[in-house]
Amino acid sequence: MRKRGLGFYASIYRKILIQDLKSKMSYRADFVISTFGMIMTNLAGFVTFMILFHNFPTISGWDYDHMLFLYGFSLVALTPVQCFFDNNWNLRFQVQSGDFIKYCFRPVNVFFYFMSEVFDVKGLGQLAFGIGTIVYAWIKIGIPVTPLIIAKLIVFLLTASLFMIALMNFAAATCFWIKGSGYVMVIMFRFKDFAKYPSSIFQGIFSVIFTFIIPIAFIAYYPSLVILTPDNVPLLSWISPLFGILFFYLSYRFWMLGVRKYDFTGS
Amino acid sequence: MDGLTGNEAVVMRNVCKDFKVLNRHEGLKGSIKDLFSRDYKTVSAVKDVTMTVNKGEIIGYLGPNGAGKSTTIKMMTGVLEPTSGEILVNGKVPYKNRTENCENIGVVFGQRSQLWWSLPLIESFKLLRDLYMVPQKDYEEMIDLYRSLVDIEPVLHKPVRQMSLGQRTLSDILAAFLHNPPVVFLDEPTIGLDVSMKSKIRELILGLNKEKNTTVILTTHDMGDVDALCRRIVIIDKGMKIYDNDIDHLKNYFGSYRTLKLKLADDTWEEMLIDEKTTDVMDVIMAKQKESKIKDVKILEISTEEVIKKIYEGSAK
Ligand SMILES: Nc1ncnc2c1ncn2[C@@H]1O[C@H](COP(=O)(O)OP(=O)(O)OP(=O)(O)O)[C@@H](O)[C@H]1O
Ligand SMILES: [Mg+2]
Numbered sequence: 204m205r206k207r208g209l210g211f212y213a214s215i216y217r218k219i220l221i222q223d224l225k226s227k228m229s230y231r232a233d234f235v236i237s238t239f240g241m242i243m244t245n246l247a248g249f250v251t252f253m254i255l256f257h258n259f260p261t262i263s264g265w266d267y268d269h270m271l272f273l274y275g276f277s278l279v280a281l282t283p284v285q286c287f288f289d290n291n292w293n294l295r296f297q298v299q300s301g302d303f304i305k306y307c308f309r310p311v312n313v314f315f316y317f318m319s320e321v322f323d324v325k326g327l328g329q330l331a332f333g334i335g336t337i338v339y340a341w342i343k344i345g346i347p348v349t350p351l352i353i354a355k356l357i358v359f360l361l362t363a364s365l366f367m368i369a370l371m372n373f374a375a376a377t378c379f380w381i382k383g384s385g386y387v388m389v390i391m392f393r394f395k396d397f398a399k400y401p402s403s404i405f406q407g408i409f410s411v412i413f414t415f416i417i418p419i420a421f422i423a424y425y426p427s428l429v430i431l432t433p434d435n436v437p438l439l440s441w442i443s444p445l446f447g448i449l450f451f452y453l454s455y456r457f458w459m460l461g462v463r464k465y466d467f468t469g470s
Numbered sequence: 471m472d473g474l475t476g477n478e479a480v481v482m483r484n485v486c487k488d489f490k491v492l493n494r495h496e497g498l499k500g501s502i503k504d505l506f507s508r509d510y511k512t513v514s515a516v517k518d519v520t521m522t523v524n525k526g527e528i529i530g531y532l533g534p535n536g537a538g539k540s541t542t543i544k545m546m547t548g549v550l551e552p553t554s555g556e557i558l559v560n561g562k563v564p565y566k567n568r569t570e571n572c573e574n575i576g577v578v579f580g581q582r583s584q585l586w587w588s589l590p591l592i593e594s595f596k597l598l599r600d601l602y603m604v605p606q607k608d609y610e611e612m613i614d615l616y617r618s619l620v621d622i623e624p625v626l627h628k629p630v631r632q633m634s635l636g637q638r639t640l641s642d643i644l645a646a647f648l649h650n651p652p653v654v655f656l657d658e659p660t661i662g663l664d665v666s667m668k669s670k671i672r673e674l675i676l677g678l679n680k681e682k683n684t685t686v687i688l689t690t691h692d693m694g695d696v697d698a699l700c701r702r703i704v705i706i707d708k709g710m711k712i713y714d715n716d717i718d719h720l721k722n723y724f725g726s727y728r729t730l731k732l733k734l735a736d737d738t739w740e741e742m743l744i745d746e747k748t749t750d751v752m753d754v755i756m757a758k759q760k761e762s763k764i765k766d767v768k769i770l771e772i773s774t775e776e777v778i779k780k781i782y783e784g785s786a787k
Contacts, residue, residue: 215601218600222589227588302582304582307568308572309572311569311601320586381502382500383496383501384501466550467549467550
């Protein structure tokens, strides 16, 4: 068999993406409305954040600018899951109807092929919003701009993204075993809202759960500490990239295990 | 596997497939319960099926609803693992290496499109060409062949979501053959199509089989498909193989059966199947004449439809 390497997958993804965007643009009204919706959603999130902050000028010892940084960080970190892995939301419907079988007839990785089908443009607005917020907070806090810090920022943003993607993979793949996986997904997705807050607000058992069981503390809190408190970075922050890769890999294996165990529907 | 000649496209030996069906519960609480539940029952969908399909053959894989046809096809395409038994497709075990198997097969499940919903067909073709790494020259040759067999212009630039069921099925079949696979599986490809689309699709399948020597395994409930395409049929019922031979053989077997058609006084045709070995056709006509005036009489050879019906009914007893 001819080899299908990373280059092959990248080029296929690009081609599918281009075609998909082309066809989305052709539905102009749709495109405009969803762009508008995207801006409104982000604004609403931002306003909620401001109101909350108005009432609590510091949260767990974090002041406004640091919170803003964390907020921007989580927005950017959530972009990849929104843009590239949004089809996870459709998984349970396709699995239940049996339409999922179509992803198994192509000579490529099923996970890749399934995810490549949907690219959600809405994530891009979030990305722009998030970057804007980070830059603003960055200047206000007065973090120096050096190549090393920028490199760190990128690595830890990617780390944070991996955790969120993995979380959604786990949640979505439960549909291969249980009927009510919709609840699991919604719960996981809601959990991500906590990522915007310093995880030090969680006490005792919650702190343990959100760090090690459902690791949302890794979606923004631990990775961002590397930038925010460079003199006092917890060990968990430093090893979070490794954790992220491991956690993503496990979620991928879990997802693929679901595909293998799943025996499709009749007819 | 031993005893192979090398001319086989598909070999199945003693293949069984059981499904474990969980009695599922609704809601969040039910889901949690399901995770730990041992409340299973076993459904045997395919039982000890052995068969061989040779290269270049078109076989009709028939059986009543729920017989296990689709399950067999899912095993041959490598998405389901048989509970026991052996399968070879193009000389390889499909389940062991799904991706490799997928390069060498084409699959169509009627009414379940595999194409990109929002893309025009031609763009789907180009993506498939890249996915299967089909050389540009072969790709163009295939498109030319399609053009010579069927009018593809009306569908070529249409997004799949705007297509009618018939156009979509046609597109799916074209897509399944695009990488010129040695074996193609068609599960009820003509379901829900009008007569003209059906005949278009039959001609297309026949043409592709002839040009490319593609092995086709076809399931259908339409005996018109069987008459137009298949010389050999395999019939399964309740998961077990009950017939495997040429259609002609089957018709000989039912050679003493005749379809008798009578045109009655109110111009309606009444149809009945008569076994000449046990019943005299003239007796039936005369008996009927006592009830109603008979305007016309036709005696026909048994149709494939009726042969199959007899077999399904026979095995149901
Ligand atoms: N995923 C599954 N889980 C449980 N039972 C299944 C599953 N798939 C099929 N079955 C059962 O196995 C049997 C065979 O189903 P299959 O779909 O293979 O039949 P078929 O011959 O294709 O029928 P039809 O002509 O109606 O398409 C049926 O009793 C069906 O209910
Ligand atoms: Mg079927």
